[in-house]
Amino acid sequence: MLPQLATLLLLPLGALAAAVVPLTPRAVSPDMTCGSANSRYTCPSEAKCCSKYGYCGTTEDFCLTTAGCQTAYSNTTSACQPPKSGVSLSIDGTCGSTGAGKNGYRCPGNATVTSCCSAS
Structure with a gap:
């Protein structure tokens, strides 16, 4: 325990702050925005994922x-989940x-549009 404490004391203040998990939960988004760019809101349960653009959704x-x-x-x-090869x-x-x-994505397709994956 003592070596870990000594390591934490040697960290710059910014790194130490990033290593500490906040004790208070973030506010749930009132308007489906989320992330550091949008008042640090967390997504509601019905739209659980926060996109890289700062909006909540499920797709x-x-x-x-x-x-x-x-994830935060x-x-x-x-x-947040990794893609499922051949499914996503x-x-x-x-x-x-x-x-x-690189991610095993499958091509989109529906009844009117067909698509396939090329060899490259």
Whole structure:
């Protein structure tokens, strides 16, 4: 315990402040905004994920870690999730897990539009 305390005392004040978890919960967003750019609001339970742009939502555009989901401002620490290979829809135009595809995204498609993943 003593070595850890000595290490904390040697940290610059800014690093020490970042290492300390706030004791008071953040206010829940009244208008679906969240994050450090929006009064540090936390998302409500019905829109659990805070996007990198500071808005609350539930789709992969909000909740994928690769899309920039902000864990600190989402409703729970488990709200932000990594993409599921072959399941998560592409959010950046890449697909698969080779070539440009690093996250295993699948291509979007519906009854009127079909798409597939190229070899690269």
